[in-house]
Amino acid sequence: xxxxxxxxxxxxxxxxxxxxxxxxxxxxxxxxxxxxxxxxxxxxxxxxxxxxxxxxxxxxxxxxxxxxxxxxxxxxxxxxxxxxxxxxxxxxxxxxxxxxxxxxxxxxxxxxxxxxxxxxxxx
Amino acid sequence: xxxxxxxxxxxxxxxxxxxxxxxxxxxxxxxxxxxxxxxxxxxxxxxxxxxxxxxxxxxxxxxxxxxxxxxxxxxxxxxxxxxxxxxxxxxxxxxxxxxxxxxxxxxxxxxxxxxxxxxxxxxxxxxxxxxxxxxxxxxxxxxxxxxxxxxxxxxxxxxxxxxxxxxxxxxxxxxxxxxxxxxxxxxxxxxxxxxxxxxxxxxxxxxxxxxxxxxxxxxxxxxxxxxxxxxxxxxxxxxxxxxxxxxxxxxxxxxxxxxxxxxxxxxxxxxxxxxxxxxxxxxxxxxxxxxxxxxxxxxxxxxxxxxxxxxxxxxxxxxxxxxxxxxxxxxxxxxxxxxxxxxxxxxxxxxxxxxxxxxxxxxxxxxxxxxxxxxxxxxxxxxxxxxxxxxxxxxxxxxxxxxxxxxxxxxxxxxxxxxxxxxxxxxxxxxxxxxxxxxxxxxxxxxxxxxxxxxxxxxxxxxxxxxxxxxxxxxxxxxxxxxxxxxxxxxxxxxxxxxxxxxxxxxxxxxxxxxxxxxxxxxxxxxxxxxxxxxxxxxxxxxxxxxxxxxxxxxxxxxxxxxxxxxxx
Numbered sequence: 001x002x003x004x005x006x007x008x009x010x011x012x013x014x015x016x017x018x019x020x021x022x023x024x025x026x027x028x029x030x031x032x033x034x035x036x037x038x039x040x041x042x043x044x045x046x047x048x049x050x051x052x053x054x055x056x057x058x059x060x061x062x063x064x065x066x067x068x069x070x071x072x073x074x075x076x077x078x079x080x081x082x083x084x085x086x087x088x089x090x091x092x093x094x095x096x097x098x099x100x101x102x103x104x105x106x107x108x109x110x111x112x113x114x115x116x117x118x119x120x121x122x123x
Numbered sequence: 124x125x126x127x128x129x130x131x132x133x134x135x136x137x138x139x140x141x142x143x144x145x146x147x148x149x150x151x152x153x154x155x156x157x158x159x160x161x162x163x164x165x166x167x168x169x170x171x172x173x174x175x176x177x178x179x180x181x182x183x184x185x186x187x188x189x190x191x192x193x194x195x196x197x198x199x200x201x202x203x204x205x206x207x208x209x210x211x212x213x214x215x216x217x218x219x220x221x222x223x224x225x226x227x228x229x230x231x232x233x234x235x236x237x238x239x240x241x242x243x244x245x246x247x248x249x250x251x252x253x254x255x256x257x258x259x260x261x262x263x264x265x266x267x268x269x270x271x272x273x274x275x276x277x278x279x280x281x282x283x284x285x286x287x288x289x290x291x292x293x294x295x296x297x298x299x300x301x302x303x304x305x306x307x308x309x310x311x312x313x314x315x316x317x318x319x320x321x322x323x324x325x326x327x328x329x330x331x332x333x334x335x336x337x338x339x340x341x342x343x344x345x346x347x348x349x350x351x352x353x354x355x356x357x358x359x360x361x362x363x364x365x366x367x368x369x370x371x372x373x374x375x376x377x378x379x380x381x382x383x384x385x386x387x388x389x390x391x392x393x394x395x396x397x398x399x400x401x402x403x404x405x406x407x408x409x410x411x412x413x414x415x416x417x418x419x420x421x422x423x424x425x426x427x428x429x430x431x432x433x434x435x436x437x438x439x440x441x442x443x444x445x446x447x448x449x450x451x452x453x454x455x456x457x458x459x460x461x462x463x464x465x466x467x468x469x470x471x472x473x474x475x476x477x478x479x480x481x482x483x484x485x486x487x488x489x490x491x492x493x494x495x496x497x498x499x500x501x502x503x504x505x506x507x508x509x510x511x512x513x514x515x516x517x518x519x520x521x522x523x524x525x526x527x528x529x530x531x532x533x534x535x536x537x538x539x540x541x542x543x544x545x546x547x548x549x550x551x552x553x554x555x556x557x558x559x560x561x562x563x564x565x566x567x568x569x570x571x572x573x574x575x576x577x578x579x580x581x582x583x584x585x586x587x588x589x590x591x592x593x594x595x596x597x598x599x600x601x602x603x604x605x606x607x608x609x610x611x612x613x614x615x616x617x618x619x620x621x622x623x624x625x626x627x628x629x630x631x632x633x634x635x636x637x638x639x640x641x642x643x644x645x646x647x648x649x650x651x652x653x654x655x656x657x658x659x660x661x662x663x664x665x666x667x668x669x670x671x672x673x674x675x676x677x678x679x680x681x682x683x684x685x686x687x688x689x690x691x692x
Binding site: 001002004005008009010011012014019020032034035037039040043044047049089108112113114115116117118119120121123 | 435436438459461465495496498499500501502503504507508509510511512514515516517536537538539540541543546547549551552
């Protein structure tokens with residue numbers, strides 16, 4: 001699971017108010033090269049929650065060099081985009097869990113695929 | 124459909140058993156030549172595109188030895204560049220001023236899908252509401268030739284390079300119900316229109332194409348011998364890489380194989396762009412590492428990406444990813460792909476390849492074609508999806524083949540209140556998911572997560588008994604662009620629906636709409652009963668005895684005679 005996916009997910013158990021962002025418990029992290037696509041990065045930047053992204057990057061150990069807030073100029077800067085690209089698309093959580101901040105419910109991540117299915121009493 | 128296709132010239136008869144490859148190779152060169160010759164007719168805005176095209180053709184490796192992947196990449200270079208940002212706007216501006224009529228030659232398959240694909244691609248390359256009409260003659264809309272009005276040859280070439288169901292686009296020089304009438308029309312064309320393509324320095328060839336019938340060698344030779352009557356070409360004949368290729372085509376059903384015979388319609392045109400279909404073989408399912416019983420035919424998957432206007436840097440979601448067969452096509456368009464499925468087996472475990480004993484999964488397919496890995500794979504249920512509130516507009520396109528119960532039935536999570544003992548290893552129970560509900564959830568997901576202007580393309584089943592226009596799923600944020608049928612058997616077909624998000628999501632309107640559709644159930648939800656009904660049950664229905672839904676409305680249409688279609692459908 002990449003941080004882009006993490007950014008889109010929340011705990012959707014019935015009744016949970018505060019299910020975002022999910023905390024990450026990493027067991028195995030892998031890095032895989034992905035094509036650098038500045039247009040895609042800029043369009044994704046507008047659509048992700050930056051704070052949640054930083055939380056995720058911290059957990060996956062790739063937050064270095066990522067600013068607390070991003071300016072328009074930085075979005076045109078290749079240096080920043082490379083770092084953003086690396087954290088967003090190249091670092092993958094292979095094994096671990098996503099944990100709901102409110103209930104502590106663990107969503108397991110196995111082979112890089114988070115299991116977001118709910119049990120019968122959570123729907 | 125019997126069809127003879129050979130390349131003939133005024134000086135030589137060339138009868139290779141499979142001349143396809145040679146013709147395709149020649150087409151690339153011819154297209155390159157045509158861009159240089161026709162600069163007078165192009166606007167300045169198109170020149171960037173033209174350069175790209177030339178560049179693309181230089182990159183293109185020779186067809187005979189081309190690896191499919193490299194070749195595809197070269198093909199897509201142009202397509203992706205064309206619509207991005209400013210180019211398409213400039214093109215659309217020029218399109219509103221003048222358009223020219225071209226002849227488009229469709230493949231004879233997935234008949235109803237052909238025009239929507241052309242429209243979607245034209246729209247993508249800056250020609251909204253493209254005008255296309257069926258030419259005169261009795262073939263009507265089912266015939267292989269159509270007129271299309273496009274601003275210039277560059278747009279035509281871009282469309283042909285990406286289309287799945289187009290063989291080529293031609294500049295029509297003459298047509299008629301007989302060879303003589305067509306020849307006279309070409310002869311009557313002003314000399315100035317023909318001169319740039321018929322000079323002494325312009326090499327050429329003529330391709331003879333009989334659609335729906337066949338010609339003997341002598342007939343072909345006779346036709347070629349008569350071409351100088353109307354074609355003033357002075358250049359030398361060049362079969363392998365001519366600068367200009369002319370097509371002499373005749374559409375006539377020969378009446379073979381129990382199909383109806385029809386009157387001929389002759390066309391003569393100058394080739395503007397010819398499709399290279401070598402990629403189809405490269406993506407064929409039998410050679411794919413990981414497939415399942417519902418893997419999407421690659422041509423249809425690529426068609427879906429065209430209808431959805433998937434382009435470079437798009438983020439594309441398939442909510443029913445399965446073996447990833449639709450996402451592969453999107454990834455081949457250089458889009459970023461994301462897939463989810465409720466079934467963990469297909470996602471995580473894959474299967475063991477019977478030949479090599481190797482474990483294969485979705486990633487194996489991406490590796491096989493050298494594509495960029497998906498940005499995310501998720502196990503989730505669309506009915507209770509985990510996408511965060513306020514995520515807003517994220518996906519440029521959503522493509523999907525929802526489970527509709529003939530080969531694979533839909534499942535969704537179910538709420539129960541029994542005690543769960545081992546949470547970590549518990550397998551949540553699911554219940555069947557009706558198609559009505561499944562599609563309503565899909566449309567709701569699209570209404571929320573698509574960017575405005577983004578497209579949703581999905582299949583749904585239909586049967587002649589139950590299909591009614593007003594049964595189609597709908598949503599206040601989405602408008603239907605096209606809705607076309609692919610017949611599968613006499614009892615049911617599937618429809619490919621393309622929708623576009625027309626306005627930003629309004630939760631109040633969406634909630635009201637959901638409330639108003641609370642009790643709506645599509646008739647097609649009993650598809651399984653229709654498809655697997657025994658002869659006896661059908662008979663009973665026919666007698667008006669016990670029709671499945673209690674109405675006798677559908678009973679008289681059980682024996683619906685299919686429209687004339689090719690076997691390939």
